[in-house]
Amino acid sequence: SANPHLEAMDEDVLYHLDLGTRTHDLPAMFGDVKFVCVGDSPSGMRPFAELMQQELGLGGGGGRPADLCAGTDRYATFRAGPVLTVSHGMGIPSISVMLHELIKLLHRAKCRDVTIIRIGTSGGLGMEPGSVVITDTAVDSFFQARFEQAVLDAVVVRSTELDKGLAEELLRCSEELHDFLTLIGHTMCTYNFYEDGALCSFSSEKKLEYLKRAYNAGVRNTEMESTAFAATCGLCGLKAAIVCVTLLDRLEGDQTRAPRAVLLEYQQRPWRLIAAFIEERLGLAVKT
Numbered sequence: 001s002a003n004p005h006l007e008a009m010d011e012d013v014l015y016h017l018d019l020g021t022r023t024h025d026l027p028a029m030f031g032d033v034k035f036v037c038v039g040d041s042p043s044g045m046r047p048f049a050e051l052m053q054q055e056l057g058l059g060g061g062g063g064r065p066a067d068l069c070a071g072t073d074r075y076a077t078f079r080a081g082p083v084l085t086v087s088h089g090m091g092i093p094s095i096s097v098m099l100h101e102l103i104k105l106l107h108r109a110k111c112r113d114v115t116i117i118r119i120g121t122s123g124g125l126g127m128e129p130g131s132v133v134i135t136d137t138a139v140d141s142f143f144q145a146r147f148e149q150a151v152l153d154a155v156v157v158r159s160t161e162l163d164k165g166l167a168e169e170l171l172r173c174s175e176e177l178h179d180f181l182t183l184i185g186h187t188m189c190t191y192n193f194y195e196d197g198a199l200c201s202f203s204s205e206k207k208l209e210y211l212k213r214a215y216n217a218g219v220r221n222t223e224m225e226s227t228a229f230a231a232t233c234g235l236c237g238l239k240a241a242i243v244c245v246t247l248l249d250r251l252e253g254d255q256t257r258a259p260r261a262v263l264l265e266y267q268q269r270p271w272r273l274i275a276a277f278i279e280e281r282l283g284l285a286v287k288t
Contacts, residue, residue, distance in 0.1 A: 003104075012108060014101040018071035021108055029068070030109035034082040035278055036102065036116040038095075040225070042076035042087040048119070048271050049078035049085045055275045056081050056284065074098075083278060088118075092191065092228040099232045115166065115281075117241045118229050119270040122187070122221040124246025125214060129258060130180050130266045132273060134167050135187040135242035138226035143188070143217040147231035158231035163239045170241055173277045180269050185220030187242060189227040211250055221246050243270045 006012065013020040039045055049065040052058075058081050065078040075098050076087045086102055088095040106114055124131060137145045138160040147158045167184055174182035195201075214222075226242050233240035245266045247256050256263065 006104065006107065012104060014105055016072060016074040016097055017077065017101050017105065018069045019101075019105060026105060026109040030079075030084065030105060031111060032082055033079075033084045033106070033109070033111050034114060035281075036084045036086065036106070036114060037119055037274060038086045038088050038098070038102070038116065038229075039119045040088055040090050040121075044267065045076050045078055045085045045087045049080045049083070051268075051271055051275060052080035052083045052085070052278070055279060056083070056282070082282070088225065090193075091224045092189070095225040096228050096232065099229065103232070103236050103238070115239050115241070116233055117243060117274055118225065119274055120223065120225075120244045121247050121267060122223040122244040123248060123250045124221050125211060125219055125250055127183075127220065127246055127249060128181065129246055129248050130262075130269065132174070132180060132182040132243060132245050132269050133187060133221040134170050134174075134182065134184045135162055135226060135230075135244070136164060136167050136184050137161055137186050137218075138230040138242065139186050139188050139217070139219065140227055141188065141190060143186070143214060143219065147189075147227040149231070159234060160227045160230040161234065162230050162241060166239050166241045170243060170273065170277055173280055174273055176276050177269075177272055182273065183220065186218040187226045187244070188214055188219045188222045190222060190224055193224065208251070215251070222250065243273060245269045 011020060011022045019026065037048065039048065046065060053065060065080060067076050067078060069075055069077040075089070078085045086098060088098040122133065124133070139145055140147070145160045147160050149156050149158060171182060171184055221244055223244055229242065230240060247258070247263060247266060258266070
């Protein structure tokens with residue numbers, strides 16, 4: 001953690017995770033965690049944890065992984081051996097709350113050499129739906145690699161560069177998976193899902209022109225958490241990556257029309273890539 005005040009605290013209550021230093025033995029519960037995978041959906045984190053159980057040969061009694069934060073309805077948390085999975089909700093405020101408590105958890109648990117990866121869905125730019133983007137840099141709506149954060153009454157600007165070596169390692173792992181395109185590109189983070197939903201203040205022509213400028217600036221997908229994720233992890237010294245599948249090509253339209261079964265298969269593509277990455281890191285045979 002990058003907070004110098006933590007060691008002076010008598011008790012640290014991780015309220016939104018329903019955990020705490022006085023109520024839980026955090027080193028015993030989480031000290032051997034080496035990989036943290038976060039995603040927006042609480043319901044999506046359990047099947048990902050189940051996949052990791054299967055891939056790492058941890059099926060044991062065949063039981064489903066238990067939600068370690070069952071006392072709260074804010075976030076869901078599961079373990080599969082050295083892999084911790086946590087939901088973060090939708091948007092920068094939600095992921096920011098989770099990250100602060102998660103990173104304090106890793107600190108309190110005395111975890112070392114942790115890799116953290118955000119996995120999820122996104123809107124694509126200029127690619128077939130179902131393509132997977134590994135983010136090299138998270139950018140804002142002006143295509144700048146920065147995250148502006150109000151701290152007290154000042155605005156601070158933080159870098160959103162991600163670990164290049166980790167991105168390249170993930171791209172190499174993707175070569176084991178042959179049924180979808182994986183590439184490295186910029187991810188643009190927005191503060192809202194819609195600005196042309198219930199209201200709209202620009203023309204379709206203006207929107208398309210903007211999206212083309214984004215593509216020319218290196219943006220390959222858009223979502224709502226990447227700048228805050230990259231900035232926070234970077235400041236806290238965590239090696240971080242973002243791996244998101246695209247559900248549609250925003251240059252071709254804004255509505256996701258693929259059948260639900262297809263969208264569910266798309267969602268699992270980042271899971272499969274991360275499973276291959278973790279298996280390689282642990283020296284296990286890769287299952288594709």
